[in-house]
Amino acid sequence: MLGCSGGELPGHRTTCFLVDGRLAVDAGALTASLSLGQLARVDDVLLTHSHFDHVKDVPLVADLLMGRRRRPLVVHASTECAATLRESIFNGRLWPDFTRLPTRRDPVIEIRPFTPGRTIAIGRYTVRTVPVEHPVESVGFLLSDGRAAIGISGDTGPTRAFWRRVNAEERLRALLVEMSFPDALQGLADLSGHLTPRTLAGELAKVNREGVPVYLYHLKPAYEAALRRDLRKLALDGVRILEMGDAFRF
């Protein structure tokens, strides 16, 4: 877990989960966590959505990896997220168009769009993408290597389809779920498509998850103390907050 916070401060990095050194889910903490050699071994970056805290290292990694990879780093992004990356980041103004550099034929990154709701293959993984509730097109994932699967909610408010897929997954080993704002900011959480401890409890009630641990992430650092307090009061079984640097084998 390279980053699991909803904001960046010393000791807090934004969302970024590294799977087996080759695949990264979201790009909020790649360049702050990995060496140049480790970055060059990442073949795929899978994005939940286009918000800055999730995509911010894609342009920095592209710059660092110029001339260091034989094949492009593939950035898997939903249709709208891919368009945002092209139009708003790699537009030659905010950042050079690294999808055509150093040459059009042999670029350092490739942005590969997927349609939300589709299942895609990335290396040895199967990824089911599921639309969730957020102000921009956003997806959660069910990531499986055929033996074990994990669910990653992405940024979302209360949602349905994602939990249906989770409940249908027989090999589910863990759930990574967002929780951003304390209960006192319920209105802001609802407006911005995020969960509070209160709405999280409602979401978890939709899941058949006997024995499946739930790891929470995307806490806004400014509200961390209140978030932890609200969560403790709920005394939810098998639920804990992710810490940067946590490592798991599923």
Ligand SMILES: [Zn+2]
């Ligand atoms: Zn977001």
Ligand SMILES: [Zn+2]
């Ligand atoms: Zn976010």
